[in-house]
Amino acid sequence: MIPPEQMEELRAICPDVREMSEGGLTYVYLPGLRLPEGGNPAQADGLLALQGREGYPTRLFVSQQVVGKGNNWNSFRILDKTWFACSWNNVSSALRPAQILAEHLRAFR
Amino acid sequence: MNERYARQSFLGPRSEEIFKHCRACIIGLGGGGSHIVQQLAHVGIGNFLIFDADHVEDSNLNRLVGATQADVISKTPKTVVATRLIQGINPKAQIVARLEKWQESAALLRDADVIFGCVDSFSERQQIEATARRYLIPYIDIGMDVHDLGGQFAISGQVILSMPGELCMKCMGFLREDLLAHEAANYGAAGSKPQVIWPNGVLASLAVGIFVPLMTPWHRNHRRVWYLEYDGNSQTVATSNRLAHLAGTVCNHFSSLEDLGDPFWKPSNLKVA
Amino acid sequence: MRVVFKVVDRLLERVRVDLARPHEFAAERVGFFVCKTASLVPQGVVILAHDYRPLEDDDYLDDATVGAMMGPAAIRKALECALNNEIGMFHIHMHDHGGYPRFSRTDARESAKFVPDFWNVRPEMPHGALVVSRDSLYGMCWYPGKSEPIEISEFVVIGSPMVFVRNGQ
Numbered sequence: 001m002i003p004p005e006q007m008e009e010l011r012a013i014c015p016d017v018r019e020m021s022e023g024g025l026t027y028v029y030l031p032g033l034r035l036p037e038g039g040n041p042a043q044a045d046g047l048l049a050l051q052g053r054e055g056y057p058t059r060l061f062v063s064q065q066v067v068g069k070g071n072n073w074n075s076f077r078i079l080d081k082t083w084f085a086c087s088w089n090n091v092s093s094a095l096r097p098a099q100i101l102a103e104h105l106r107a108f109r
Numbered sequence: 110m111n112e113r114y115a116r117q118s119f120l121g122p123r124s125e126e127i128f129k130h131c132r133a134c135i136i137g138l139g140g141g142g143s144h145i146v147q148q149l150a151h152v153g154i155g156n157f158l159i160f161d162a163d164h165v166e167d168s169n170l171n172r173l174v175g176a177t178q179a180d181v182i183s184k185t186p187k188t189v190v191a192t193r194l195i196q197g198i199n200p201k202a203q204i205v206a207r208l209e210k211w212q213e214s215a216a217l218l219r220d221a222d223v224i225f226g227c228v229d230s231f232s233e234r235q236q237i238e239a240t241a242r243r244y245l246i247p248y249i250d251i252g253m254d255v256h257d258l259g260g261q262f263a264i265s266g267q268v269i270l271s272m273p274g275e276l277c278m279k280c281m282g283f284l285r286e287d288l289l290a291h292e293a294a295n296y297g298a299a300g301s302k303p304q305v306i307w308p309n310g311v312l313a314s315l316a317v318g319i320f321v322p323l324m325t326p327w328h329r330n331h332r333r334v335w336y337l338e339y340d341g342n343s344q345t346v347a348t349s350n351r352l353a354h355l356a357g358t359v360c361n362h363f364s365s366l367e368d369l370g371d372p373f374w375k376p377s378n379l380k381v382a
Numbered sequence: 383m384r385v386v387f388k389v390v391d392r393l394l395e396r397v398r399v400d401l402a403r404p405h406e407f408a409a410e411r412v413g414f415f416v417c418k419t420a421s422l423v424p425q426g427v428v429i430l431a432h433d434y435r436p437l438e439d440d441d442y443l444d445d446a447t448v449g450a451m452m453g454p455a456a457i458r459k460a461l462e463c464a465l466n467n468e469i470g471m472f473h474i475h476m477h478d479h480g481g482y483p484r485f486s487r488t489d490a491r492e493s494a495k496f497v498p499d500f501w502n503v504r505p506e507m508p509h510g511a512l513v514v515s516r517d518s519l520y521g522m523c524w525y526p527g528k529s530e531p532i533e534i535s536e537f538v539v540i541g542s543p544m545v546f547v548r549n550g551q
Binding site for chain 2: 020024077
């Protein structure tokens with residue numbers, strides 16, 4: 001469970017944020033997440049994995065690939081939806097979730 | 110009973126009807142999946158949902174059951190090869206063939222009575238298993254490997270039944286974070302894995318042999334958990350000794366309410382064909 | 383619309399064992415399946431049983447006119463369960479015979495009274511009522527937006543072997 005104050009920080013970024021889980025792993029669902037300015041798309045649904053998977057300590061999945069940003073995009077089926085993620089590693093799980101999200105969004109600048 | 114199935118009447122007086130109504134999903138129609146499709150068609154499975162985004166290439170012909178030289182020239186989709194194979198045996202079979210990755214039409218899986226995974230990555234297996242667990246569908250996974258031992262090679266393979274409510278592939282130690290991480294790190298550098306027809310045939314036959322008693326058993330000692338390890342050098346198949354160490358263990362990887370059903374359910378989700 | 387109900391055999395067996403227990407005065411026992419759901423292609427819905435909540439002994443009312451009468455505490459607990467979780471509640475009771483069971487007139491009448499009340503707390507989920515026999519199942523599903531219940535067209539009991547109940551067979 002994400003502490004309430006940390007969820008509030010996420011809620012300030014994405015009002016409809018909610019915590020979800022699958023297979024024992026915790027995810028933060030971020031519907032309508034605004035992506036960095038000038039990007040395509042301007043917004044997408046996001047899914048932030050706060051625990052290690054595939055060798056990434058944390059990872060941001062998005063509902064659409066961001067055009068021209070990020071390398072080595074792959075698709076993943078999580079929570080019965082298809083998500084996309086690029087290679088953007090080494091964002092520590094020790095950070096607060098909102099910081100983890102900010103670090104991952106740097107991949108789309 | 111249809112004369113065609115007379116020789117398998119020991120499977121029970123309702124077996125023909127059970128197979129006819131069964132909905133089998135096969136993900137991956139390569140070396141392993143093509144064998145499975147063929148055997149299920151012969152057994153009398155009446156409904157197929159098959160996925161593969163690839164087309165036949167020359168390098169497939171050493172193992173792709175049903176594929177021909179003409180398919181290489183025409184670049185026939187593997188779904189077409191599988192469909193032709195099924196229909197040649199059982200013209201009445203209903204087939205939904207998707208020339209795409211299964212994730213692109215994943216909602217179709219929800220109706221399957223069984224899913225066979227014939228894929229070549231741990232990540233794919235993880236995703237398929239999570240989906241199968243979400244919709245309470247037994248998942249049968251097969252795969253083979255050829256290991257370079259420096260001057261000689263070892264062929265190995267596995268067949269696993271991941272049954273809702275029972276041990277999952279993570280419990281069994283088959284899906285591990287280090288393997289997933291290694292696979293992700295080597296993405297793009299993997300190249301073509303060695304594959305040959307006879308281990309695929311063994312593994313596919315074992316998979317079908319696990320599947321049939323799920324539908325209509327011919328003995329009373331049917332098991333709910335299977336993890337078979339194939340040694341292609343000694344030509345032996347044995348139950349993984351990992352299961353012995355896991356006796357009495359309860360899977361808690363998919364036990365949460367959140368692991369079941371559509372996590373984004375809305376009544377308006379009702380899909381129209 | 384096709385409605386499929388799926389339950390793992392060990393959970394169903396737990397239900398049968400519970401429903402078979404005698405009660406001090408109720409002729410039958412009842413309980414609820416806690417369920418999740420998803421759509422099927424084409425038009426259809428699958429109900430997936432996750433857990434079973436039996437009625438506690440003290441939550442029955444002594445009413446000789448019916449097999450089992452849920453008291454207000456039972457209904458409150460069931461409504462709270464639906465309120466606190468994104469689930470569908472499926473009432474279940476047993477007919478102690480072999481073969482395909484059906485709702486009695488009383489079953490149908492009483493289910494229609496209380497099942498739609500779950501929409502007061504969980505309006506987006508299907509809810510319903512089931513009856514189990516020694517070897518089969520029958521049930522009705524109340525789907526959001528539809529005023530009349532829909533007969534469940536198929537039951538799948540996941541186990542080794544799998545059991546399919548389709549169109550009463």
